[in-house]
Amino acid sequence: MSEFQGNSNTGEDLSLPKATVQKIIGEILPKDIAISKEAREAITECSIEFIMILSTQSNDVAEKEAKKTIASDHVVKALEELGFHNYLEIINRILDEHKELLKGKEKRNKFQNSGLSEEELLRQQEELFKKSRDRLQSNGSGGSFSEIKNE
């Protein structure tokens, strides 16, 4: 425990945001059931315990595979090892969605890197049109065009 790691134990600063916990509990609870403040705090404590046990187990899985970074697949394996088999269906679905999302982002980035934004492209096109129009007019068949333009 290094000092600048924060001498505050997991309890205080490093808790879950109260408003978020409250909101989520509210979304789960049937409308006709209320919950006490102390019970909410108990749920928060249990949630932190859950994060810690899942982190530790995920870390073990990663270490067994000689990986230094905990990847989402390690979390999935850890859930299985901890006996949360019934969570896997949802988690795998979310993982797939997340991967799809990342793929989409990559594509968009490639497009942005290779070309320019649509607006920028349109502006450049407009500029090219103008240049060629000007060229036509200055070489052009007579002064009438430039006169009109000047008006």
Next chain:
Amino acid sequence: MSSINALINPMPSGGNDPSPAESSARVGEEQAAFESTQSENTNKVPQEVILESFERIKTHFPAARIKKIMQSDEDIGKVAQATPVIVGRALEIFMANLVEASVVEAKKAGVRKISASHIRSAVENTEQFDFLVDAVEKYPPAES
């Protein structure tokens, strides 16, 4: 068998209308149906109920906070970008499960307000929550 069914078809009744009376009625039905097959563990919340509750959750924890909590354990090193997101979602399922189990305890006690004692009972009566027994020991046991 029933759990496999739940995995394949998480929303057996089609729509997820949030009407409180109806959803709690459904919870009751499923509870009864489940208890008849799982008599050795009367407190287990059916998978369908957990899934339905999870689907109702629209609020998510900030991944940065989850990551900080994970790394408050000095053994935890680097984590991939998706990891705190997945841990956060797993936490939401966990909360859905814990809250539903506590609702069962409150109803058993015949009250409409969940107290910390109900959380304790929910933990003690659910095998998956064994790791929490020490954390909730400080709360008074539910009176019977």
